Amino acid sequence: MIGVTYERPLTDGRMESVIHPDSPGYTPGQIEADRSFRSKIVELAAAIHAHPWWAEVPKGEGVGANMALEHVDDERPTPGSAVSD
Secondary structure (H helix, E strand, C coil): CCCEEEEEECCCCCEEEEEECCCCCCCHHHHHHHHHHHHHHHHHHHHHHCCCHHHHCCCCCHHHHHHHHHCCCCCCCCCCCCCCC
């Protein structure tokens, strides 16, 4: 990527030069890792979206069900933690 230089105002009215040097970009290994991660994300998102559980969710309750899934681990104790009764 091409570097950037710009002026940023400071609180006392002065200006500060901010310099971001040229970046060499991704290495071939980083490009391959990025492609692999993105592919896995798409695969997992499709598996979640197409899971049969969603057919059981009543129409109009999908957002609430999704929010509940996002927080399902919030109430569970973490492994190794003490459980109080």
